[in-house]
Amino acid sequence: MRVVERVERIKPFYVMEFLEIAKAKEKEGIDIIHMEVGEPDFDVSKEIKEKAHEGIEKNIFHYTHSLGMVELREAISEYYRNVEGLYVSPERIIITSGTSGAFLLLFLCLLDQTKTLVFSDPGYPCYRNLAILCGSKILPIPVDEKTNYMITPESLEAFGAKPDVLVLASPSNPTGTVYTEEIIREVYEYLKEGGGILIVDEIYKDLIYDCEIKTALSISDEIIVVNGFSKTHAMTGFRVGWMVVPSHLVKPIQKCSQNVFICPPSISQYAALCAFSSKEQLLAVKKEFKRRRDFLVKELLSLGFSIPYLPQGAFYIYAGIEKWKMDSMDFCRRALSEAHVAITPGYDFGDYQAQTHVRFSYAQKMDKIEEGTKRLKAWLKTIT
Ligand SMILES: Cc1ncc(COP(=O)(O)O)c(C=O)c1O
Structure with missing residues (x-):
């Protein structure tokens, strides 16, 4: 029996395919540099680890609310109060199995x-795929770079x-775009006129390097x-996220959540109770990511990649490969097999200019x- 059409219509995550090929090469003893996956290279804080252990000792294994x-x-309500100076009622906060949930x-x-x-x-591929x-x-x-990769009311029109x-991510994956408050407000007003709903994905919100921006809430x-x-x-592996929704949506979402997930993972929620207390680690992480971004942007530009917009947040650089007149899928395949560097083809993020772009992740030492x-420098010499 064939799977249904809607599953046929969604694309796999190319990044995972590249990761799997890279892992197979590593098994053969080949050293690979991973700049494909969007997964932080550092460990969870001591506080989070201890809290997870405590949860196990306390038998926090049952379904939660x-x-x-x-x-x-x-x-989380307290986090908004401390970081944003904003009161968000816990009643509007729903814990989920990752933001994917x-x-x-x-x-x-x-x-x-x-x-x-x-x-x-x-954009982040799951929005499209989950909607399908x-x-x-x-x-x-x-x-594109004309709007710093932002959707604007003009582009909607x-x-x-x-x-x-409408869903937008700020900072975004793969471009690191941080939406200005003004554009978010304008997009929100545009949507409101037509009765539309705005969702803002703020998963990288605490990883912004050059500016301060308030939550869309x-x-x-x-x-x-x-x-x-x-x-x-x-x-990443704990699978815990949250959403803040208007009060009238809490009940319908709860009904779906009970049926799909029953509840988010209990130990993960318990461990996350400590996440906001490790402020020093977050500051150190931000500083380190900024250092890597600055280094990598400079290096890539000198190698001939085009980076018309300096990514302001997250840990990605979306770079143009126009210079080499090669399709991004071929470029990434060859970079992996010939230079042993794993990067992600633009095709993971849509169709527009996908053939001329690749994504680098600097969530790597x-x-x-x-x-x-x-390695890229040496390899690029062989193809130019
Ligand atoms: C923009 C964006 N949103 C959401 C996610 C999903 O994260 P998780 O389900 O681990 O919370 C990712 C993961 O890469 C992402 O890049």
């Missing part, structure tokens, strides 16, 4: 075959977009914000990044 542990929802629940509640999800191209799995129509909006739901209670512990706290650029 379907909306998440009350203590964690309160801790949040997106699935939101799309299940907000999208169907009569609705359209709008997102940027390039939910039976929704999709409208990718091509973005140009595409005649009437979004039921400070613009309106009607904006949905998704965030999580994976990137900032290196808790500095000495590896240095080695990676040396």
Whole structure:
């Protein structure tokens, strides 16, 4: 029996395929520099580890409340108060199985075959794929350096977009774009006029290097914000995230959550209770990522890559490979097999200019990044 059409329509994550090929090469004894995956290279803090151990000792193994542990929802409310000076009621905070879980629940509640999800191209691929799995129509909006890779009301108008739901990430994956408060406000107003809903993915919000920006929740209670512990706290495998939603959406989302997940993972929620206390680690991590970004941008530019927009956050550089007149899939395959450097082709993030772009992740130790650029330099000489 064939799988249904909506599954046929979604693309695999090329980054995972490249990772698997890279891992197979490593098994053969080949040393690979990984700049493909978006996973922090540092470990979770001592506090988080100790809390996870404590959770095991205390037998925190049972189902929790379907909306998440009350203590964690309160801790997140406290985080908004401390960091943003904003009161967010714990009642509007829903804990999820990673931010991926949040997106699935939101799309299940907000999208169907009569609705359209709008997102940027390039953009994080799961928005598109989850929307397709939910039976929704999709409208990718091509973005480039002219708007610093931001969706704007003008670009929405140009595409005649009437979004039921629009999702944007700030900072974004793969371009590291940080939306200005002004643009988020304008996009929100544009959507409001047509009865659309704005979701802002703030998973990289605490990894912004050159500017300060407030959460989109400070613009309106009607904006949905998704965030999580994976990137900032290196808790990718714990699978815990959260969303803040308008009060009227809590019940419908809860109903879906009970059926799909029952609850988010208990030990992970318990460990996350300590995540906000490790402020020094976060500051050190931010400083280190900025150092890597500055180094890698400079090196890539000198090698001939084009980087028209300096990424302001997250840990990615979206670089143009126009100079080598090679398709990005071939470029990445050859970089892996000939230079032993793993990077991600633009095709993972959409169609627009995908053939001329690749993504570098600098969530990798500095000495590896240095080695990676040396290898690329030597390899690029052989193809120019
Ligand atoms: C923009 C963005 N949102 C969401 C996620 C999903 O993160 P998680 O499900 O681990 O919270 C990722 C992961 O790479 C991402 O880049």
